[in-house]
Amino acid sequence: MNWITKKLFHLSQKIRTVIKKRPTSEEIENSDWISCCKGPVLKKELEENLWVCSSCNKHHRVSCRSRFDIVFGKNNYEILKTPIPKIDPLNWKDAKSYKERLKDAKKKTGMDCGIMIVKTKIDNINITAAASDFNYIGGSIGQAEGEAILTGIQHAIDNQQPFVIFTSGGGMRMFESLIALSQMTRTTIAINELKKNNLPYLVCITDPTAGGITASFAMLGDIAFAEPGALVAFAGKRVIQATVKEELPIDFQKSEYVEKCGFVDLIVQRKDLNNKIYSILSILLKKNSAINLTANETSEDSRTLTKAAS
Ligand SMILES: [Zn+2]
Numbered sequence: 001m002n003w004i005t006k007k008l009f010h011l012s013q014k015i016r017t018v019i020k021k022r023p024t025s026e027e028i029e030n031s032d033w034i035s036c037c038k039g040p041v042l043k044k045e046l047e048e049n050l051w052v053c054s055s056c057n058k059h060h061r062v063s064c065r066s067r068f069d070i071v072f073g074k075n076n077y078e079i080l081k082t083p084i085p086k087i088d089p090l091n092w093k094d095a096k097s098y099k100e101r102l103k104d105a106k107k108k109t110g111m112d113c114g115i116m117i118v119k120t121k122i123d124n125i126n127i128t129a130a131a132s133d134f135n136y137i138g139g140s141i142g143q144a145e146g147e148a149i150l151t152g153i154q155h156a157i158d159n160q161q162p163f164v165i166f167t168s169g170g171g172m173r174m175f176e177s178l179i180a181l182s183q184m185t186r187t188t189i190a191i192n193e194l195k196k197n198n199l200p201y202l203v204c205i206t207d208p209t210a211g212g213i214t215a216s217f218a219m220l221g222d223i224a225f226a227e228p229g230a231l232v233a234f235a236g237k238r239v240i241q242a243t244v245k246e247e248l249p250i251d252f253q254k255s256e257y258v259e260k261c262g263f264v265d266l267i268v269q270r271k272d273l274n275n276k277i278y279s280i281l282s283i284l285l286k287k288n289s290a291i292n293l294t295a296n297e298t299s300e301d302s303r304t305l306t307k308a309a310s
Contacts (some may be wrong), residue, residue: 038055059228063133087143089176097123113136126161129202143179149187156194167218170213172184172211181212208231224265230257
């Protein structure tokens with residue numbers, strides 16, 4: 001062994017030790033700690049602050065149930081059942097089969113698909129709401145998720161309620177190929193039906209919202225909120241940089257940057273989401289409770305108003 005091979009041998013040993021020392025994603029998931037700006041933070045402490053870091057204001061990703069608990073109040077919602085198609089059209093397999101990925105995602109999140117639909121209310125406004133879990137195969141959209149969104153919109157139309165969605169995910173699910181891509185069209189058509197019924201459609205963009213999600217239902221809201229610091233993108237920053245051959249700003253594709261370009265109407269802190277959604281909906285539904293305190297309408301009155309407007 002000459003000196004070069006000796007050096008290489010020691011270097012590879014060092015690399016192996018470093019790699020071995022890194023915890024697996026499962027270990028990170030099961031740990032009581034999560035990493036943020038100042039190092040490890042207790043998950044319990046972060047949860048008490050709505051999963052927002054008190055030092056840097058990072059809005060950490062949350063599960064659908066936590067999202068609904070935060071925005072609508074603990075357990076102040078009913079989860080609606082959505083159809084779960086049994087498909088694996090391409091019989092996809094890479095390092096793992098698609099079927100196995102679905103099984104793991106279900107175990108990890110306790111959900112049957114990546115989107116959860118609920119019926120809920122804020123004060124006197126009945127709402128149908130949807131949220132996506134990034135832990136379910138990166139929040140990607142396949143047929144089951146498309147069906148869930150359609151079920152939610154149908155429920156909103158049947159009950160003459162506004163539809164609110166909290167987006168998060170990398171885009172359309174490649175394991176389902178064209179079937180996943182077609183969910184962009186299906187959800188867009190469904191949202192148009194919602195609009196034909198004069199029902200408000202609010203979008204709250206959370207970190208990260210990208211790809212086909214940004215290219216369809218995430219950008220069609222009557223009002224689009226975003227949480228601070230959320231990634232909002234279609235293609236990735238590196239791809240764009242390589243295409244346009246220009247240095248892009250550091251905050252490129254962050255919600256604050258996207259707001260300046262007009263893609264997002266308002267950046268809303270997580271703790272303020274309930275109030276903001278209520279204010280906007282009360283105006284859009286002409287409930288006026290946010291702007292006219294004399295309003296004493298029941299939800300039935302508002303439905304009449306909405307129907308009259310349509
Ligand atoms: Zn932090």
